[in-house]
Amino acid sequence: MTTTVREAKRALRERILARRSEFDATALAAAGQGLRDVVLALPELARAHTVALYVSVGREPGTGPLIEALSDDGVEVLLPVLLPDGDLDWAAYTGPRGLVTAARGLLEPDGDRLGPAAVASASALLVPGLAVDRHGHRLGRGGGSYDRVLARQLAVSPPVFTCVLLHDGEVLDIPIPREPHDVPVDAAATPSGAQRLR
Template sequence: MRSRFTADDIAAAGAALARHALELPELAAAGTVAAYVSVGREPGTRALLDALRARGVRVLLPVLLPDNDLDWSAYEGAGHLVRAGRGLLEPDGERLGPEAVLAARTVLLPGLAVDRHGVRLGRGGGSYDRVLARLDAAGAAPALVVLLYDGEVLDEVPGEAHDRPVQAAVTPSGVHRFGRTG
């Protein structure tokens, strides 16, 4: 489905997604948010990242490590993003370490789909599975929110025992809730 989207479709979806996401109580109350920079045909995150930063939220962005784990760095604006491996855009600032995500009150996750139980289908690299396991091991319980397109909230997706459900999905048409809030 994503392969049919044009750059204009992606930009429009990203703007709508940002409007809905910014209304989430999970983001309104967050001093620190872990997010990501969308690439390719993923739902656009740039408008959301810039709006959060303008609100004074500390936005942490991932930096992919050689073992597919994620380090984190603060988002300082689009001018501080550099092209990295696998076509990813990463912040060029100080690396804060994989544990920096523990400071996040909300974690915005990429995905391909989510089901009515909040089970998120990722891209298969395992990077965010490691992040979620790290959060669990530390006893951290940030709100987990996946950013998707309309049509990617499904009745059921394949899940595994280690999967941690998300509380919400934000799509261009609105917010979908699956469990606890804020």
Template sequence: MAASQPPARSAAKTALRDRLVTARRRRPLSERAEVAAAVAAHLLAAPEVRRAATVAAYVAVGDEPGTAPLLDALEASGRRVLLPVLLPDDDLDWAAYAGPGSLARAGRGLLEPVGRRLGHEAVATADVVLVPGLAVSPRGDRLGRGGGSYDRALARVPVGTVTCVLLHDEEVGLDVPVDAHDLPVTAAVSPAGVVRLR
């Protein structure tokens, strides 16, 4: 998909990604636990999440805003939590989260659930879908890492389902270059709170 991007837009996306990844790497390690706790608190208080029976989420890695406190709180509250499994073609399968012991190391430094695979379409059963990203515009245009995995997953999510990207405060409300295959999200959460988009 990325090969069909106009050169100027592709270059703009690459430059923005590079800038944001560099800024994330410069964040103090001591801040990570605070960011993860704040993001979890905001999402757990959000009416959409409080009403949700099933939440599709992910295990944050590296310098992404942490998700461990959120995943554990959702699972402890009795909600069904779906986590992605990255396939060789960069598409996503899904499996249920059953606590930290249900995760195993996978390629690209990821942690993935070890349970029964539920198929590509399982994401469509979620009431709320949480996705990673590097930035989001006020209209909901999300900048990802460039692999297209989450754009494919978002294409399977029914209209009206809450889709939310987890970010740092300064990554919300940026001008994000968009291609035809880029799918928007309806909300963003950062330590400052939840912002509804579009």
């Protein structure tokens, strides 16, 4: 019996999540600091006035230091708000006190909603993932929220820089199984460096 794309993705997700479960708080904090430094060194971020990002949860590489650094530098940071249909709305980051606990254990901004299309105003889109291959094909958690966001960016001119934030070892040499709705990203950033993809 042939393994379907969805089954292959599910198996890969399980392997990566099992590896991530071994990270302790110290390792996660160090990853967040390293990731901040790597992302801030990207030339696309040096020119950015607005960056769409997300608040990391669980064993994701920590985005807190990056959000704070961008905000301190006067960059407008847009954070996602999960909608009931799985799509993402956006709101501006106003500081740690402006984050509230939401569905699925997420932290979301409590400010005015700007609409799903607001992400088009960003000059850089930094997305979560579990892995990416050398062609920019990203493995997410399977909900499709960021597939919709990435698809919207294809219509923006000039193109928006897209980068997945990962732990070291999650940029894979093997191809990630793809479905028609999957949209590749331009780059990957890990605590030890950034890589251009595609």
